[in-house]
Amino acid sequence: MGAPEAETQAAVGEPLVVLSGVNKHFGTLHVLQDIEMTVHKGEVVVVLGPSGSGKSTLCRAINRLETIGSGTITIDGVPLPEEGRALARLRADVGMVFQSFNLFAHKTVLENITLGPIKVRGLKPAEASQRAMELLERVGVGDQAEKYPAQLSGGQQQRVAIARALAMDPKVILFDEPTSALDPEMVNEVLDVMVTLASGGMTMIVVTHEMGFARKAADRVVFMSEGQIVEENTPDEFFTNPQTDRARDFLSKILSH
Amino acid sequence: MSGFETLFGEYNVFGAFWVTVQLTVWGALGALLLGTVVAVCRVSPVGVLQQFGAWFVTLVRNTPLTLIVALCSLGISDVMKVYLADPDSNTFIVDNSFRWGVVAIAVYHASFVAEALRSGINTVPTGQAEAARAIGLSFGPTLRHVVLPQAFRGAIAPLGNTLIALTKNTTVVATVGVAEAAYMMSNMIEFNSSLLYWIFAIMATGFVILTLPTGLLFTWLSNRLAVHR
Ligand SMILES: Nc1ncnc2c1ncn2[C@@H]1O[C@H](COP(=O)(O)OP(=O)(O)OP(=O)(O)O)[C@@H](O)[C@H]1O
Ligand SMILES: [Mg+2]
Numbered sequence: 080m081g082a083p084e085a086e087t088q089a090a091v092g093e094p095l096v097v098l099s100g101v102n103k104h105f106g107t108l109h110v111l112q113d114i115e116m117t118v119h120k121g122e123v124v125v126v127l128g129p130s131g132s133g134k135s136t137l138c139r140a141i142n143r144l145e146t147i148g149s150g151t152i153t154i155d156g157v158p159l160p161e162e163g164r165a166l167a168r169l170r171a172d173v174g175m176v177f178q179s180f181n182l183f184a185h186k187t188v189l190e191n192i193t194l195g196p197i198k199v200r201g202l203k204p205a206e207a208s209q210r211a212m213e214l215l216e217r218v219g220v221g222d223q224a225e226k227y228p229a230q231l232s233g234g235q236q237q238r239v240a241i242a243r244a245l246a247m248d249p250k251v252i253l254f255d256e257p258t259s260a261l262d263p264e265m266v267n268e269v270l271d272v273m274v275t276l277a278s279g280g281m282t283m284i285v286v287t288h289e290m291g292f293a294r295k296a297a298d299r300v301v302f303m304s305e306g307q308i309v310e311e312n313t314p315d316e317f318f319t320n321p322q323t324d325r326a327r328d329f330l331s332k333i334l335s336h
Numbered sequence: 337m338s339g340f341e342t343l344f345g346e347y348n349v350f351g352a353f354w355v356t357v358q359l360t361v362w363g364a365l366g367a368l369l370l371g372t373v374v375a376v377c378r379v380s381p382v383g384v385l386q387q388f389g390a391w392f393v394t395l396v397r398n399t400p401l402t403l404i405v406a407l408c409s410l411g412i413s414d415v416m417k418v419y420l421a422d423p424d425s426n427t428f429i430v431d432n433s434f435r436w437g438v439v440a441i442a443v444y445h446a447s448f449v450a451e452a453l454r455s456g457i458n459t460v461p462t463g464q465a466e467a468a469r470a471i472g473l474s475f476g477p478t479l480r481h482v483v484l485p486q487a488f489r490g491a492i493a494p495l496g497n498t499l500i501a502l503t504k505n506t507t508v509v510a511t512v513g514v515a516e517a518a519y520m521m522s523n524m525i526e527f528n529s530s531l532l533y534w535i536f537a538i539m540a541t542g543f544v545i546l547t548l549p550t551g552l553l554f555t556w557l558s559n560r561l562a563v564h565r
Contacts, residue, residue: 144466162381164474171472181467184563185486194481195471229564240467247471
């Protein structure tokens with residue numbers, strides 16, 4: 080184990096999400112190739128890579144929205160169950176924030192947050208509502224609780240989506256390009272919430288092209304290309320001193336604008 | 337005395353239309369329940385259920401309602417002696433034929449409800465179900481709390497059309513002796529054939545009174561409950 084690696088791991092805890100020998104095909108396309116990845120408790124990992132490199136698929140495999148062909152994924156020591164209740168239980172512990180928000184369109188903001196706690200965690204509605212209001216305040220949309228998602232701006236919707244994930248008290252939250260669908264002026268309001276979460280000790284796996292976020296909040300950057308993890312490093316090292324041509328090529332493209 | 341008064345005097349017009357209303361309400365409830373089950377089968381991850389759903393819709397939707405009514409009433413009830421009422425009760429014949437009529441209407445229209453719902457389910461973006469699964473809801477609760485409520489709202493217009501068709505299709509059970517509006521009409525035509533235009537006027541008006549509000553209600557509902565994305 081190299082010195083820099085030991086340093087990053089000192090700040091964080093036990094292995095929480097462990098992918099080992101993970102492979103996935105879409106038809107003939109080998110989208111995940113022998114993925115080895117460990118995310119520790121409290122760690123914030125940013126996943127970078129060109130379009131089509133498999134970042135979303137990796138994220139979705141971790142809560143089994145995509146099945147995998149071979150290999151194992153464990154969450155807090157428990158292998159991902161195949162289907163059914165066990166899988167649902169495990170998913171409750173793994174939050175997910177989507178690029179397109181995916182708030183429940185027929186439910187109010189408050190109901191979006193309380194659905195999981197009531198139906199999955201068995202909280203009483205009053206209890207769940209109170210908790211939901213606290214979370215909505217925390218992400219800065221407390222005054223929107225009775226509105227429907229379509230009445231909110233993209234930035235507000237995404238913050239509600241983060242609150243919805245938090246309401247389950249997840250062990251880890253996956254973010255798949257959470258700011259890519261937002262108008263530029265709304266990106267920061269969402270990133271600010273994420274930075275606060277990160278510094279509060281939440282374990283996060285974040286697919287994003289926001290270098291500012293990676294530098295500020297990430298413990299580690301994972302660079303993917305064509306279905307492989309090509310490089311892993313601290314944000315500083317990765318951005319200033321990329322080790323592979325593919326990473327250098329990628330960085331030159333995204334940093335040039 | 338006008339033909340109108342004669343007919344209303346000799347026939348229990350309201351009673352006959354009341355039977356039509358009852359057939360409609362029970363038939364619609366049955367169709368909604370069964371149709372929902374079939375639609376859920378079609379989107380379930382279980383292959384056997386998917387096939388059952390597909391077969392049910394194809395088979396039932398393409399069979400004339402008259403045939404299904406005859407199968408229920410003559411085939412299952414009269415020949416196989418499967419009764420839906422107590423054979424010793426003195427209203428047995430009326431009750432049994434009415435209930436089998438409801439079953440036939442419900443089964444037939446369930447196929448249309450299932451198709452309407454399936455198109456409604458297709459209007460729900462996959463991200464909705466994924467978000468539901470991601471907070472730990474399993475297949476059933478995901479459908480119940482997230483997908484179906486939105487699917488029903490997306491399917492209100494076709495469901496309304498199905499209900500209007502169902503209301504009119506209840507006339508088919510006259511063929512097996514359920515004394516609803518069309519059954520009364522046959523009697524009127526047989527015994528009061530000189531009043532033919534009055535008879536048609538009463539029948540047409542009766543069905544318009546039953547179906548027009550349905551149409552208006554469903555148009556209103558479909559605007560009112562539309563899911564904004
Ligand atoms: N359901 C699917 N069926 C077939 N191919 C798919 C499917 N989902 C993704 N792919 C393909 O798999 C590859 C990886 O997709 P993925 O969405 O994981 O990439 P990504 O790194 O998230 O890209 P982006 O930055 O564009 O979001 C792409 O080539 C994509 O076209
Ligand atoms: Mg992606």
